[in-house]
Amino acid sequence: PTIAATGPALLQAQAKLQAKAEPQVPANATAWSEVDEPESAPAWYMTLAIIAGAAVFILSVMLLILSGLQVLVKKQQRYQESLVETGKAKNVKGAKAGGLEAEKSDLTPKGLGAEEVMALINGDQERLQMLLDFAQGDAQERLEGLVKKSMKAYKVSLSKSSEAQIAEGVMALAKSVQSMQNAKLRPKERLQKAMRQVRSMVRTCRALKIPIGEHEEQQITKEEEEAVKRKHAEGAKQGPQRNVKIMTETSNSWLASYFASEKWLDHAGIGIIIFYSQFCGIVYATYLKLRFPKMYEFMGPWVLVSRGEAMSIIVLSCMMVLLMTRGFITWCHNICKWSTILQNMVEKHALMHQWCGILLPVCAVLHVLGHFKGSIPAIINETDEKKINEVFTYGTKIKFNFNTWHGALACYPAITGYVLIVLLIAFWSFSNEWVRRKNFELFHYPHLLLIVAWAAGLWAHGARQWLGCGVPLGLLCVVPLTVYYFGERIYYIWQGTHTDIKIANAIIKKKSVLLEIETSGKFVYDTGMYCMLKVPAVSALQWHPFTIASASGASKVQVLFALAGDWTTRF
Numbered sequence: 350p351t352i353a354a355t356g357p358a359l360l361q362a363q364a365k366l367q368a369k370a371e372p373q374v375p376a377n378a379t380a381w382s383e384v385d386e387p388e389s390a391p392a393w394y395m396t397l398a399i400i401a402g403a404a405v406f407i408l409s410v411m412l413l414i415l416s417g418l419q420v421l422v423k424k425q426q427r428y429q430e431s432l433v434e435t436g437k438a439k440n441v442k443g444a445k446a447g448g449l450e451a452e453k454s455d456l457t458p459k460g461l462g463a464e465e466v467m468a469l470i471n472g473d474q475e476r477l478q479m480l481l482d483f484a485q486g487d488a489q490e491r492l493e494g495l496v497k498k499s500m501k502a503y504k505v506s507l508s509k510s511s512e513a514q515i516a517e518g519v520m521a522l523a524k525s526v527q528s529m530q531n532a533k534l535r536p537k538e539r540l541q542k543a544m545r546q547v548r549s550m551v552r553t554c555r556a557l558k559i560p561i562g563e564h565e566e567q568q569i570t571k572e573e574e575e576a577v578k579r580k581h582a583e584g585a586k587q588g589p590q591r592n593v594k595i596m597t598e599t600s601n602s603w604l605a606s607y608f609a610s611e612k613w614l615d616h617a618g619i620g621i622i623i624f625y626s627q628f629c630g631i632v633y634a635t636y637l638k639l640r641f642p643k644m645y646e647f648m649g650p651w652v653l654v655s656r657g658e659a660m661s662i663i664v665l666s667c668m669m670v671l672l673m674t675r676g677f678i679t680w681c682h683n684i685c686k687w688s689t690i691l692q693n694m695v696e697k698h699a700l701m702h703q704w705c706g707i708l709l710p711v712c713a714v715l716h717v718l719g720h721f722k723g724s725i726p727a728i729i730n731e732t733d734e735k736k737i738n739e740v741f742t743y744g745t746k747i748k749f750n751f752n753t754w755h756g757a758l759a760c761y762p763a764i765t766g767y768v769l770i771v772l773l774i775a776f777w778s779f780s781n782e783w784v785r786r787k788n789f790e791l792f793h794y795p796h797l798l799l800i801v802a803w804a805a806g807l808w809a810h811g812a813r814q815w816l817g818c819g820v821p822l823g824l825l826c827v828v829p830l831t832v833y834y835f836g837e838r839i840y841y842i843w844q845g846t847h848t849d850i851k852i853a854n855a856i857i858k859k860k861s862v863l864l865e866i867e868t869s870g871k872f873v874y875d876t877g878m879y880c881m882l883k884v885p886a887v888s889a890l891q892w893h894p895f896t897i898a899s900a901s902g903a904s905k906v907q908v909l910f911a912l913a914g915d916w917t918t919r920f
Contacts, residue, residue: 403632411625415688418617422689425608492516611693618694619704626664626708630657647740648727655719659811661712663822665705666807670800670830672702676837706780710773717766725757765810772803789914790891804831842892845881853905862920863898864908875901880908887919 496515500507507515607613634657638645644652671677678698685691694701729752731737751757778784779795807823849869856863874880874897881892893916899907912918 399636403636407625407629407632410628411621414624415621415690418690419688428605429609492519495519614690614693615697615700617690618697618701621690621694622665622668622701622704623708626661626668626712627657629664630659630661630712633657633660643740647731647737648723651719651723652727653719655716655723658712658716658719660822662709662716663807663826665709665712666803666823666827667830669702669705669709670827670834672698672705674830674834674837675841706776709776713770713773725754729753729757762810765806769803769806769810772799772806775799776803789916794890800831800834804828841881842883845883861909861911862917864910866906866908868904868906872906874906880906882908884920887916891916893917 493512493516496512496519500512634653637656638653678695681695682692685695728737732752751760757763775795776799779792779799785792804823804827807827808821809823811821811823849867851867852864853867854865876897876899879894879896881894883890883892895908895910897906898909899905910917
């Protein structure tokens, strides 16, 4: 009876001792265990549903922002068109006041200035005299003959109405030139006219091969080459907007001038990239905070900075690869016409690719700072490994335990991080503008190798799951896109290498070449597209982009290019 009586008391005492031995936990300990224990983790389909919901949320926010920006673009374009109409009205009024009259008001360039006329005739004295001859008498038949000869020389087919419009336009230009010749000029305009005549005479002498001084020849050549480079640079930056000069001249507001330029579209695209990458990181960090509160409590808010910027790095890496994938860019060009900003981003995909590369070091610095301020000090300051393992997610144990900063900086995640930093430095070293202009091969081929190394480095850095949360996104996102990029490149190289592709004709001038390529009608293209050319006799590996100048559907592709570098010169 004594033993029987003491049995329940002994069990009760053991229960009390066990309760005292258990550590005191906060009031939300039940919530912690329900959230962080592996048996309470959501099923795989619930995880996919969460990912899909986050993706739809991010996409909805981006579409809302782009729609708002598109409304702003439309308002700006309407305002710009109103300023253009105002400028045209002023030109018409000035033309009437000056006594400038044209035969047909619908085709006559109203208020044509001296600089515009010289630009249209390209500063050629022979063209100027030809226009004056047309304006003095009835030269309609001569104009029609000139148009037909030009069509035959350039192999262009036009309708009868188009031929008539061209002839009438040339006649209107001739009348404007004649009116300007007879108009009274102020001293300043006379000086400008004399300077233009001197330049026209120099060009005429060069065209007729009349010898002039060697020093003057070199100086003129240098000036013209610099002018061509400036025009080429300005043309490469142009996008879907027009009439920027009129907008800038008629508006006194620097803000209106800024919105009339191409810069604001470029800046809007860059802002979209920054916002999208950071917004994805914020959504991911918010999910981690709600899903793993013990990790957030133990390591502090800086762990969210490190994890969020890691997501931003993955997003930027994916965008870097996709922006240089030509098939994807072509597909985007057809579906992004509803948004002017997206269309500009597609047309200037190389610029957006460069900005993704610029943002990568910024996100990398924030990622490292998050570890230095959050996870690493938290692990170093806690000596009990059991407590450290308690806060790690999905029931995992810490894989790289360290008690000093030296141990933290020598573990596997740190070493792979060093490799990624070295790759970022290599990207910058081989991709800056000086290297690209001096030696394109030194930029191009290392760039391709660095893309593969970067994808592999991201995979290695996140493969060991140091903090136990998330998935190796480098393996799931960046690596497949890199494989897709190189697969597409190989496919297009194989498709473009064919025995039926050959040079049919080449019109070679002093500094330009009009190339006709026979493709046997196997390629589908539209006017304004660009093609990649490789000439094995010049270089077996180099591919260069050139704009297609021929009409869509023609079996012979015409490419017009200037001699601008070593490859085109050898070609």
